[in-house]
Amino acid sequence: MTEQRVAVVTGAARGIGAATAERLARDGFAVAVLDLDEAACEEVAGRIRDGGGSAVGVGVDVADAAAVAAGVARVADELGPPVVLVNNAGIIRDNLLFKMTEDDWDAVMGVHLKGSFLMTKACQAHMTEQRYGRIVNLSSSSAQGNRGQANYSAAKAGLQGFTKTLAIELGKFGVTANAVAPGFIQTDMTRATAERLKVSFEDFITHTAAQIPVARVGQPEDIAATISFLVSEEAGFVSGQVVYVAGGPLD
Structure with missing residues (x-):
């Protein structure tokens, strides 16, 4: 890079988001670490700075238009114009359809889609304005349907359509848009799923790994590595794609 580009990663206080923020910093980006809790964001940003990188932690509720506008303006002011965006922020409100509340539905749609x-x-x-950009949206293998996740599955499937439309609309400006759809990744979110199913996380991982062709569950770094490629200059001819990163074939 002739000059340091700025990347924004949402939901970056832990899990896939934190791993992605740290990976992009190692790749040479200045990184804005966004999440609800600014103090938690600063922990990740601090690790990046301690490693010699450039980073800022910004507390933002991505479902709040005013907060988003203020947060992105702050990033542009403190780091420079953001030309890489990783939409990773997400929540789960799992339940079977007949038990799922309207609030459960709205909360998940609000964070993931809105x-x-x-x-x-x-x-x-x-x-x-820069005539250059990279957008990566985090979908999920749950986009194909998953018991107890009508809201989450619908949101993650929606992000795939959103991604393809962005690729069509923004391509002429030098902006690519792709989606990464993780399979089972060992994070706090999958731990919460195990708790919902009333099984130990260790047993959940063992059972799941046995069904994955590569015989292990994924780690946040696996997803960060894929994102690293998609936001690179070399990936300029890859756009509108959904990449499943699941340890085996998924349609």
């Missing part, structure tokens, strides 16, 4: 829409709309203004 949040990605608001963040992308704010960041693409900088990307189109």
Whole structure:
């Protein structure tokens, strides 16, 4: 890179988001670490700075338009115009359909879909001005359907359509858009799923790994590595794609 580009990663206080933020910093990006809790963001940003990188932690509710506008403006002011966006922020409110509340549905749609829409709309203004950009949205293997996750599955499937539309609309400005759809990744979110199913996390991992062709569950770093490629300059001809990172074939 002739000059340091700025990457924004949402939901970056832990798990896949934190691993991605740290990976992109190692790749040479200045990184804005976004999540609800700014103190938690600063822990990740601090690790990046301690390693010689450039980073800032910003507390943002991605489902709040005013908060997103202020947060992206702060990133642009403190680091520079964001030309890479990783929409990773997500929550689960799992339940069977007949038990799922309207609030459960709205909360998941708000973070995954509305949040990605608001963040992308704010960041693409900088990307189109720079005539360069990379957008990666976090989908999931659950987009194909998963018991107890009608809201989450619908949101993750929606992000795939959102991604393809972004690729069509923004390509002429030098902006690519792709989605990464993780399979089972060992994170706090999958731990919460184990708790919902009333099984130990260790047993859950062992049982799941036995069904995955590569015979292990995924780690946040596996997803960060895929994102690293998709946001690189070399990936400029890859756009509108959904990449399943699941240890085996998924349609």
